[in-house]
Amino acid sequence: MRLWSLIEWLTADWKHLARFSVLALAISSCLWLIAVGGVLTVSWLAPGTDIKVEKSGAIILSTRFHKTTAVYLLTPHGAKAGPWVNTGIEIKRGQDVRITASGRVCLAMHHMVESGIKDVPPPLPWSGPSGLDPCSALPPTTPRDEELVRSKYLICNTADQGELIGVISAGEPPIKPDSVDVLEIGDYWDQPAKKSGTLWLTVNEIWLNKSLADAYAPKTPEEFEKNIVANSYWNVWYDDNAGAFLITVEL
């Protein structure tokens, strides 16, 4: 009956119909705006995840309201022309950077194979991202002692051999950067970035050049000329490494 009364009221005067039409249009418009606004708000608040794969192989995940997380698998061989590996992970100055690393690397695979054949402990045990404990050189008659003699030639003298180290740089860093520029990451590093650039990583080893014959010890100068200089084989100490570190960078 109420519906019939409404129809009678609307048809009694065209002004009633006009007012009713305007009111109905206003209410429907408001409902439509509320619905559209709700959909847009929900989609804006939703944590949409963007996944990008860099040429370097780094997998970068980012969400609208959360920090970026990048994952990179670092092998301990260095790059083609130098020890520093371009991760493709970009960092801005002042960003809080948290790096976590896991995995193990072998820094002298030939020693590992020889020890495996003889069933004796290897002179260079597998190393985590924090590098080798210098005390593992004992007893001093093992080939590990040779590594201690050469330690002054490491890319970062204040980090242990095999330790994960990094540099934030716009271009490829020098083989042995200024010590203030080297991030001694190990298995965990959490600090604001002091500069903007790409994250370059490597394990702390020796990258030879013509003037580092002593770093080829205990081989002779003649062997250094024949094996290394003649072949520009500067990465000889990186070439016998094996394993990998899984690096997670949170920005």
Ligand SMILES: [Ca+2]
């Ligand atoms: Ca090595």
